[in-house]
Amino acid sequence: MIRAWMAAALLALMTAFAPAHASLLVLSYHDIRDDVAPKGDPDPYAVSTTNFAQHLDWLRAHGYQAVSVQTVLDARAGRGTLPEKAVLLTFDDGLRSAYTHVFPLLRAYGWPALVAPVTRWVELPEGAVVPYGPRDFTREDFLTWAQLREMHDSGLVDVGSHSHDLHRGVPGNPFGNQTPAAVTRIWTEGAGYESEDSWRARIVDDLQTSRDLIERHIGQAPRVIVWPYAAYNDVANGIANGMGMQLSFDLEGRAQETDLGLQGEDRADQASLASLARLLMHRNPDVRDLAGELRRDLSLDGVRAIQVDLDYVYDEDPAQMARNVDVLVQRIQDIGPSLVWLQAFADPDGDGAAEAVYFPSTHMPVRADLFNRVAWQLRTRAQVRVFAWMPVLGFKLADADLQRALQINATGENEIPRLDPGDPRTLATVSAIYAELAANSHFDGLLFHDDAYLRDDEVPDYGNGNPATRTQGLIDFTMTLKTAAERWRPKLTTARNLFARPVLEPASEAWFAQRLEPFLAAYDYTALMAMPHMEHEADADAWLQRLAAAVLATPKGVERTLFELQTVDWRVPAPLPGATLRAQSRLLQAAGIRHLGYYPDDFIGNQPPLEDAREAMSAREFPYLER
Missing domain, CATH: 3.20.20.370 (Glycoside hydrolase/deacetylase)
Known part of the structure; x- marks a missing residue:
């Protein structure tokens, strides 16, 4: 293989x-x-x-x-x-x-x-x-x-x-995880993280040493850098290029x-x-x-994704938090999905906006320096790709004055607190937060949260009030965030949550500033919230079939749309039976849907039950564990 x-x-x-x-x-x-x-x-x-x-x-x-x-x-x-x-x-x-x-x-x-x-x-x-x-x-x-x-x-x-001495791991966080030396800001007890200037100096010294040795012994300086563990960023590539390593x-x-x-x-x-x-x-x-x-x-490979709340991993007791990490990683390994969409922000009150983040930041309160630890464990132990699940507009900034100046005055009930995307300060601040995430963490992609929406009476001047222009404006906003992150984490894959209603009722784009077709053009995956209970649908199967038919009828829909199922009925609230997840995943696959996921995963309470989650979401050819 x-x-x-x-x-x-x-x-x-x-x-x-x-x-x-x-x-x-x-x-x-x-x-x-x-x-x-x-x-x-x-x-x-x-x-x-x-x-x-x-x-x-x-x-x-x-x-x-x-x-x-x-x-x-x-x-x-x-x-x-x-x-x-x-x-x-x-x-x-x-x-x-x-x-x-x-x-x-x-x-x-x-x-x-x-x-x-x-x-x-x-x-x-x-x-x-x-x-x-x-x-x-x-x-x-x-x-x-x-x-x-x-x-x-x-x-x-x-x-x-292949570097002089970067083919090794170095301490990448306060928990001692060893991460690739070329892209890690080294953590030292008492001193914290290596500064960007110190990191740059270390990379320059290493590559210069390697270059000089090769030139001295071979007679020609290297024109190629092969990054150990495939770990690099645009800044490191720029350093290598400045030394003549053009490829x-x-x-x-x-x-x-x-x-x-x-x-x-x-x-x-x-x-x-x-x-x-x-x-x-x-x-x-x-x-x-x-x-x-x-x-x-x-292109025929199907993707299986599980969206995970890091808020459920966090605990004030470090020992309990460590146990939570182990339980999560073992469960993901047992299920065997393709992707984990891992929450990188803290939302303990459940209003959809980030009150803090789980990585070092100067713009947001830091609840715990936890994201990189869990992401690295999932990537190396569970062998899955990890996407950082992040808000787009839903932030409660450390700067209270700036927060008041930027926050949208939402008129509807239960709206996610969001910042004004039309104010240049919002884009600058959120881009800086994404750059901080990428500079301090190892992940493979970004999942843009479902907070990236605008009601028709919110920020009416944005996009001159034109629904399609407002939709594209928010897409462009997320692409700028991707660019900010890719300086430190190149080749990021992107996904973005999409509500179901704009798919079934295209005219509702005016109420969301969302539409399937431009999402398919912009993102690698559109994470369609295929959650009939959240939509108060009496016949869940019929609703899913209508949603699948709409996606299948859209060019590139089946290739780039992931149907994200719900495992909790938030109206009760109570977990849905594991049999429901299995049945809905089979229904969608029979309809021709290729990519599936679910949210949430209660890894501590084993919900959905492991056997059901594995049957529905394993990316393995044979998902059942050997006994």
Whole structure:
């Protein structure tokens, strides 16, 4: 089986490009050995020599043409084009097998490649070790400078940087979670978080050390940075680019367009900050695995999402809070969804607006520095992608005067307290909050909360009172928030809550400033609140069928709409039976709906019951746990 380290949920969007632009497949390998078990090897990133050779045979037989780093650089700069089925081979970490096993095959095939060593490991002193997979590696496991120079001088191998000493975890929060060194503001007891200036200086020092070592020993400075753990941000990429590393790689996809279709400075600026995706060779894929992965239509993959309240995890007792985290992570692992939409703000009074946040902030009260801890545990232990669930307008700012100046004077009952989107101070403040979230947390996407709406009598001058213009204005507002976050967390996937009524009654756009079609165009997912009990519908099944029919009739509706079911009847309030969740998920799938989710999840009270939640929301091919 082949799986990217952080599998992108919408990889299909990265594989379909206009015919005028070439698509590049980049394969990421680590160790190539003769003795790798066919399946279940203790090192999941090792590939057998036989399988690797068969990969090369299959790629050549099926029209793939290997390209060099220089060819890719030329294509990105507009100096040339790529062949129709271009493939770039990359080898991470600087393991000696790149010389002993890979290099002979590259020479035999005449295929170029990129080798990216961790320079500290090349310089490893005698007797020192590097914990690597199932055992400690010594200097004999890594390439020497002489071997790297020989491969480089052959003209087949480009030597890039995999950093000098960023291939490790560092303390990322007060709870001691070890997170990737390249993007983490290090937490130190008594001193708190590393400042942005200190973080920048650390990245500059590391990359400069790696660059200088490679240039001294190879005779050419690296033109490529391969980020350890695929962890990087635009600022770090800018630092690397300033040192001549014009090309950046992560591990977040299968293929991408390399001829950006831009001109002049625009082309150079975008290319310098955008990392290219790579497909990770994982668990020793044989040629059938490789062929199956490259032929698979990823757009048909269904998504399963669970929306989680961090307010239920928080507890004033640190020991109890730690137990809550463990219960949540274990439950998510047992259910096996694709995504968790994790609350990053605190709303203890349940009015829909953020009274505080769960990450370091200067603009909002901080209830606890908890979001990064839970998100990291979910990503590493439960193996799910985590979206930060955040308000758009619903904030109660630390600055009381600014709050009074910006808050909408809502006339309806039970409206979420919101800030005026037409006031530039709102966008500036909320953008800064999103940037703080991204600079201090690890997550894969953003879920924009259901507070992003406007009644027809609220802020009447916004969008000149035109419903479509007001709808697009709020979409543009969220896109600016995404941009603010992506400076520190690139390639974020987006989702946004949408009320059901604008789907069933398009004229109600005037009452919400929401509509399905522009949501589908703007966001990767539209999280449609498919909650019949909340809508006081007597026949829930018939209502869901009408809602499904409306989505199916909308272009791109089935591809990008996620039906979010309710597991609590808030009118009572009481949990809905688990059988209801199972039945509704089956009904929607039978109707042709591909993506499903639910809210809320009571992980402490086991609601919905684990068996029902797993059957309805597991993304596994076989969702039942082995006994």
